Amino acid sequence: MISSDAIVSAFDQAGYRVTQPRRALARLIEARAGHFTAEELLRDSRRSRLGLARATVFRSLETLTELGLIERIDLPSGEHAFVACEAAHHHHVVCSRCGRSTDVGDGGIGQVVAELARRSGYRIDSHRLELFGLCPICQTELERKH
Amino acid sequence: MISSDAIVSAFDQAGYRVTQPRRALARLIEARAGHFTAEELLRDSRRSRLGLARATVFRSLETLTELGLIERIDLPSGEHAFVACEAAHHHHVVCSRCGRSTDVGDGGIGQVVAELARRSGYRIDSHRLELFGLCPICQTELERKH
DNA sequence: ATTTTTGCAAACCTTTTGCATGGAA
C-alpha cells in the first residue's frame, strides 16, 4: 500500500518531471491493493479513460523500480508483476487468492544465507525470497464459507 | 549437473515416448553446466545441426519441469531460465559470472518462513529462495587476476 | 495400426525502440 503522493514526490525529488501521465499512473498504482502487472495498469488506464500509452507505462514502471518504490516479483505462474514497497531490504508475502502483498523484514534469513554460502562454497551477493500463501483477510473469508 | 540418461529415463518412466529429439535435448541439457534458457538450447541445437524445432524445445522443457527434473528460475535480469535439479525441496545458488548452479538444501529456512508467517499473519503455503553470487571457481579465477 | 510427437508457420503476448509532437520547467 503506497500513496500516489509518495510516488509523485519520488519522481519530483529524483529530478524527473511531474507530468500528467505520471500523476495518473501513481493513482492507478495506489488503487491496486496488491501486486499488478504492466498490462493490468494499462487496462485500468483505458477503463478510466486516461489512455496512457503502453510505452509510458513500461517506462514509468522502470523508473519507479530504479527509485525503489516498486519491486518486480515473479509470480509462481512466471508472470512478471510489481509490488509497492519500502526501500530497505526486505521480502514480500503475496496472497495467492487476492494478490494483496505485505512487506516483511529479514526474519533471520541472513543466517540462513550465510549457512548456505558455507555449504555451497559460493560467495553470495544477493538473494530473493518470495513467499506465497493466504493473507489474513482471505483466511477469514474462506473459513466463513464452511 | 544431470546426466542425459537420467532425463531420457524420466521421460520413459513417466510414459512419454523416447524420441530422437528428446534424446538430443537431453544431451544438450547435460552439456550445459549451469542454467540455460530455451533460446540457448535452441541455438545449441542449431549449432550442432540437430535442428530441433522451437516448439519441441518449449514443449520438452515444460514436460521436464512437470517431471521435476528441471526447475524454472528467474534471473535478476528478469530472464526465464532453467536449472537441472533433484526432486526434493531445495533452493539454488546461481553464479552470476558463469551461470553454474548448485542445489542447496533447506539451511534452516523453515524457521524463517514460520517467523515471517507469524509476523505478517499470512498462512504461507510456498516460498522461493533464489541466491546469486560467485561460485568457487569464479572466485579463484578472479583472485588470480590481481 | 494406432497414438504420440514433431516441425512448421502463424498467432500471440509482452516489452522495447525511434522519432516527431507536446508539455514541464
Add this chain to the structure above:
DNA sequence: TTCCATGCAAAAGGTTTGCAAAAAT
C-alpha cells in the same frame, strides 16, 4: 525556450497453438 516525456507505431523477443506429416509403440 529548452529539454524531457509522451504517444504512436513498428520492431523485437519470447512463448504458444493448430495441423498435417513422421516416428514410436
